[in-house]
């Protein structure tokens with residue numbers, strides 16, 4: 051194994067080694083194709099049994115990393131290893147066997163479930179595809195899986211449209227678990243769900259992780275959702291990793307200016323906390339024409355001349371990694387810290403209530419004031 055930034059954890063179940071995925075788009079007789087640098091040199095390592103969050107704004111390459119990890123996409127360069135085996139060196143049969151051990155839960159449970167299949171067919175299909183057990187055993191396993199994710203036996207004969215968003219995501223999770231995977235990647239598994247349902251699905255994923263000894267990778271576009279479920283966080287910006295840290299230290303002291311901005315964007319439910327909202331300004335630049343030097347320099351409040359000229363490496367920073375020339379010299383960011391509620395379940399509940407309240411307000415319904423009781 052190559053060691054490098056992000057590879058300091060023990061017993062990796064998954065390793066990405068300087069992985070790039072460049073998509074070619076457009077182009078014709080008189081026009082050069084555009085090269086979209088969706089993932090541009092990502093090195094990271096996932097320890098068996100941990101929950102790793104990958105966070106960054108839409109378009110930064112999170113889903114592409116997930117698909118590269120499962121070899122649903124072939125990397126332009128670099129290596130992906132699952133339990134030490136290079137996926138690029140496997141033949142079709144080897145890859146098929148490996149895929150049983152790695153599964154994905156998708157963002158949109160409706161789009162990812164075949165509308166013409168019953169729930170039993172959807173959940174049981176992987177068993178059938180991989181020839182696992184007799185038809186009778188497959189039926190029994192399917193019913194067990196439905197129970198495991200909190201669905202009833204009489205749900206088995208129904209179709210996806212008969213279910214709520216949360217139930218559909220449970221069906222997607224049951225299907226992902228069918229072949230007893232060791233690694234599950236949730237690609238924004240709750241972001242299409244109502245706020246009130248998000249916590250239920252997160253709790254389910256956490257329970258299943260414990261019960262089946264899974265390793266989880268959870269992809270999210272903000273830092274609010276993953277705080278209470280992840281052990282470590284990888285922050286991505288425009289196809290690059292900009293910070294890797296244990297969750298607690300990342301929330302306590304975000305080092306990279308982009309991480310600070312993501313943290314400051316989390317709403318603050320507690321009354322009296324007036325953390326100045328330092329939201330990111332400007333759109334994320336195109337990965338087809340990433341800014342020179344540090345890719346964040348066009349939006350970074352601390353950018354200096356060196357930032358546009360020289361790309362910062364992902365450097366070790368006391369048990370974590372950060373890619374910023376000046377992270378040691380940045381002013382203390384009180385706003386970012388104020389924006390983070392303390393890590394208690396009461397605060398988490400408050401956060402959920404606050405978000406539900408905000409959502410009701412957004413929908414124009416008469417909403418109650420945010421609850422602040424413990």
Ligand SMILES: Nc1ncnc2c1ncn2[C@@H]1O[C@H](COP(=O)(O)OP(=O)(O)O)[C@@H](O)[C@H]1O
Pocket residue numbers: 073074075086087088106107108109110111112113114115337
């Ligand atoms: N098949 C593809 N062809 C061309 N560009 C793509 C393709 N898939 C993703 N991209 C582009 O790559 C970038 C990263 O996409 P994605 O990994 O989906 O980001 P995220 O999941 O963080 O929102 C985006 O600019 C997206 O438009």
Ligand code: SF4
Pocket residue numbers: 306307308344345346347348350351352353354357362373374375376377
């Ligand atoms: S290297 Fe410069 S532009 Fe990039 S995050 Fe650090 S201060 Fe900001």
Ligand SMILES: [Mg+2]
Pocket residue numbers: 109112113114237
């Ligand atoms: Mg995505």
